Amino acid sequence: VQLQASGGGLVQDGGSLRLSCAASGGTVSNPTVGWFRQSPRKEREFVAAIRWSEGNTAYADFAKGRFTISRDKAKNTVYLQMSSLKPEDTAVYYCAGNSRLIVSQMRNGYAYNYWGQGTLVTVSS
Numbered sequence: 215v216q217l218q219a220s221g222g223g224l225v226q227d228g229g230s231l232r233l234s235c236a237a238s239g240g241t242v243s244n245p246t247v248g249w250f251r252q253s254p255r256k257e258r259e260f261v262a263a264i265r266w267s268e269g270n271t272a273y274a275d276f277a278k279g280r281f282t283i284s285r286d287k288a289k290n291t292v293y294l295q296m297s298s299l300k301p302e303d304t305a306v307y308y309c310a311g312n313s314r315l316i317v318s319q320m321r322n323g324y325a326y327n328y329w330g331q332g333t334l335v336t337v338s339s
Contacts, residue, residue, distance in 0.1 A: 215240040215328045217247075219309045222333030225299055229337070233294040235309030235330055242328075246315040247292040249283065250323050251305035251335075261307070263320040264292060272320045299337045306332040 221233040235247060248263035262273045262283040271283055282295040292309060310326035319325040 215242055215311065217309050217311055217328055217330035219307065219330035219333045222307060222335045224336045224338060227299065227301060227337060227339050229299050230295070230297045231299065231335060233296070233307055233309075233333060233335075235292040235294075237290045237292075237311065242311060242313040245311050245313050246320055246326075247285065247309060247311045248320060248323075248326060249292075249294045249307055249309055251303075251307045253305040256305075258308075258323055260321040260323065262294060265315070265317075265320070270317065272317070274321075296335070299335075301337045301339045304335060304337050306334050308332045 216239045218236045225231050245266045246263055249261040250258050251261050252258040260274050262277050262281055264271045264283045264285055280298045285292045309330040311328040312326045315325055
């Protein structure tokens with residue numbers, strides 16, 4: 215399974231971006247797709263995740279109210295809509311996937327087997 219992340223770019227403080235994570239090359243049973251980010255001064259951190267079948271979602275505290283994760287089953291794509299972006303949101307954003315994750319695993323990057331290449335989001339002040 216390959217994951218392709220896209221949609222990053224340069225945006226001003228308070229702006230919006232929509233990231234996409236397209237899956238191809240195989241099928242995974244009952245997958246969960248998550249978004250994680252990493253900046254030079256921080257360790258990788260969880261952003262949001264969605265369980266494909268039920269649509270259950272999880273968000274990091276900093277993402278609640280500003281970011282929305284969704285999926286399009288017809289396009290095999292997961293989206294991360296980000297609004298009210300702040301300079302501290304600047305990071306490389308990665309999407310990741312795995313099958314049959316339980317809810318408690320959704321925020322744990324080590325539970326994911328498949329990773330996209332990352333897309334850079336830069337928020338200017």
